[in-house]
Amino acid sequence: MLEGLQMDVPLLVSTLLEHAERYHADIEVVARTIEGEVVRTSYAETGRRARRLAQALDRLGLARGERVGTLAWNTQRHLEMFYGVSGSGRVLHTINPRLFAKQLVYIINHAEDRALFLDAATLPLVEQLAPALRTVEHYVLMAPRERMPATTRLPGLLCQDELLAAEDGDYAWPSFDERSACSICYTSGTTGNPKGVVYSHRSSTLSTMLVHGFLGIGSRNGEQHVIMPLAPMFHANAWHLPYVAPMVGARLVLPGRNYEPDRLYELIEAEGVTLAGGVPSMWIILTDWLDQTGRRLSRLRTAVSSGSAPSRALMEKLAGHGVELMQAWGMTEVVAGSTATMAPGTADLPPAERIDRRMRSGRAQCGVRYRIVDAEERELPQDGVAVGHLRVKAPWAARAYFKGEGGSAVDADGWLKTGDVASIDPAGHLVLMDRSKDVIKSGGEWISSIELENLACGHPAVQLAAVIGVAHPKWQERPLLVVVRRPGASVTGAELVEFLSDKVARWWLPDDVAFVDALPMTATGKVSKLALRERFRDHVLPDAARRQA
């Protein structure tokens, strides 16, 4: 081979902030504090504080590669850590405070966090956990001096602003190997211990650089985009939006810990948010509140959605506000999995067909290779018909979990096992059918639990629905629909099956319907199908009962 004669400049996330510090210096970062106040800073100020933070970590004796944990919400202070920690060569470990205490203790010990940054909201939780944390030497409250608590059970609790005040900010972002770890996010599987995904500077920077174009925020014509990550910063790094916004000079709006719809709405409207990203349940809560109060979204145009499948009703409701819900597919193991684009040439589709396209989970991302395989690992055609286990390869996909614990992330050929079952059409649309572990195997064919759930949710009496496979003597598994009725509404199982009967193939219809008061949820706010399957393990389906009789 002949070597290219190009500069050996590494891809580092500090590049993104450094660019903003200089050329987007005055562009605002607007963030709620934990106390609920709205604070205005800028990328210049974010840079100044991030550099001081890097110096403070030097002073605390944290070496490059060592982990700094955060149990924190979407605040300005948390944003600074994305750069102050990672930019200085340490590894940012963002932690979901909603996890169970046992899981939190596990992952903090497993990541060997040497410092743990917390905020006023997570302080009581950390006080509980501290006795079990084996590696944390420094607890730092992300707060000004005047908000430090008078007493705490945390040993030697430090004040972030005091640490920063001791530094002068005269700090140059270091250069190092782009394959170095940048951050860690644990994915809380439904079984076993959480598994650590270790992002590199290369993977984070590459996907950030690539994705801004597909979000249409390149400011070609001088547009001032205003971006609000609803996805928490501990959820796959808020989908890299804290990296993307400074890079393109978008104003960044952070909701703190206030996810109540009225507080979100207040911020969205006051700051003129144009693009926000969050899971469907956030959009549902917001639009329900808009319905109840008769409020309108005036400047928001784009709702980026990922994490689970949004309903058509949600898309239509948002469209009524002039907001297009754009789906992209991703997961902790591959943050920018697909792009939230429409296929070239589809700009003039009628609105209903446009929503049809947006119901798919985005389109193939250049740089990500996709394959779908059957149970015997044979590759299936990407014809929009064949459905198989989705596998991906990308410079920004996990090749392993931290310390090799939690099983292999990839298959024998090195492809990431996404755990999703999907088809891919010739234009590159991903159509996610189900999670591999949730899809119902009926007589050698697959039934999508997700599709049945979404259809069932279209019934006016249904508040929540979950579909699980229940053992069946002849068909291996058959679908059971579990429903939480809306308060005051009434509907029978037979009525629901009837409701579904013209919407899916006959053999997809649930064999039974169970009504419950509530569905078991995971720590990340999804229905725990594991718990549900456990609960209905001995459930006997009517047809199966007849067969056994």
Next chain:
Amino acid sequence: MLEGLQMDVPLLVSTLLEHAERYHADIEVVARTIEGEVVRTSYAETGRRARRLAQALDRLGLARGERVGTLAWNTQRHLEMFYGVSGSGRVLHTINPRLFAKQLVYIINHAEDRALFLDAATLPLVEQLAPALRTVEHYVLMAPRERMPATTRLPGLLCQDELLAAEDGDYAWPSFDERSACSICYTSGTTGNPKGVVYSHRSSTLSTMLVHGFLGIGSRNGEQHVIMPLAPMFHANAWHLPYVAPMVGARLVLPGRNYEPDRLYELIEAEGVTLAGGVPSMWIILTDWLDQTGRRLSRLRTAVSSGSAPSRALMEKLAGHGVELMQAWGMTEVVAGSTATMAPGTADLPPAERIDRRMRSGRAQCGVRYRIVDAEERELPQDGVAVGHLRVKAPWAARAYFKGEGGSAVDADGWLKTGDVASIDPAGHLVLMDRSKDVIKSGGEWISSIELENLACGHPAVQLAAVIGVAHPKWQERPLLVVVRRPGASVTGAELVEFLSDKVARWWLPDDVAFVDALPMTATGKVSKLALRERFRDHVLPDAARRQA
């Protein structure tokens, strides 16, 4: 350091085409042949032919890293070589057929091209050169069998389509180190031998992935962009547009060798080109023709311009057609040097101010670091006022020239010496003042030859203008304006100086004006200031004459 646990997938240009082969399979590539016909293929067909080409190179015995030269225009066949050659690990060496024969012989021998691909237009030239080419073993005419010449002086001239017909296309793009050479472009300096810039797969892919967003062609809403590179494929790889278009699924329109304005117009209108990229002189020729014929551009919206400074008159004329001229700065040594964006928040500027911004040479590109330095290499502030020698560092900037010949590309600190004199404002706009070697040093201050030329061109009697520094006993150098009058027009030197007097500072005014019939041009179509300085070396300025008298 802790290593990130992400896949080790290299950035290769084959990734861009492979993505298009699968997901943009039917999107058209429309290209004129050398004979002038318009041929329609697709990215699927481009991929099929590129894979066969890779196999043909295997059969010819070309090893990875070996160079394949092209002397060819913007055709479908040339597009295939961007992938068939580079994608298979060989190095594409695109050569400007307008160079002088001596330069052509030098660079083909220097690059050690083992194969040389030519087209019907460059065949006579290659026949002339062949006896002096020491490394070329295979001459290949990019033509179908029926268009092979009956006789040729080229030894064993091969037919591209025959080579391809012998292969089956069952070829997988190989994976290799992303730092491998991808292509070579020689930059023809005004002095000395041309110097080879060696692009890597990493540099080409990175800048391609990053730049699509700033061009606003991410198809977020399903737009079908239609891209036409006017910049020849041998001019910094047509600014990477042959990489960008397949990646985003833009239709690609290639003008062959037909740069006559009527032929360009025909293609632009017939194919609905939305974005075209070319140097200002191309846009001038096209708009002059539009003026003469009264034709209108109906669907073109974006004229990307680079290479030299466009005049305000040109921008205004294009704006009259609904076309925005967007400037970006780049050079062979750093293709994507700046972005053609407006600063965030400037979308609502009045049209005249908008053009003011577009008169600057684009904005700082994230990933490229800039500095400006004075003659003593001291860094100057980026305040929009200080003017200095522009230096850059980027993962896609040259660190050296091929074989180390042609001097050092970088300064002592590893920054690319761009040869440009510029200021940078706080929003990241580059304002190019001049080339370092053309700027006029008058009494310790700098005068921009480019700015004087652009202003002089605003006089109705001036067809072409060039300004050079002429030796002056007191001021070191003073500007001499050299003018070609429009046919039939008359103007005196005093009138021109008077015309400029309210447009620049008094001390910038040319000391003298010379009228000539033609300006000397370089092989790449720029005014040769070297030749001009040579011609006027002994010119005595009036004031200098007085001083000496």
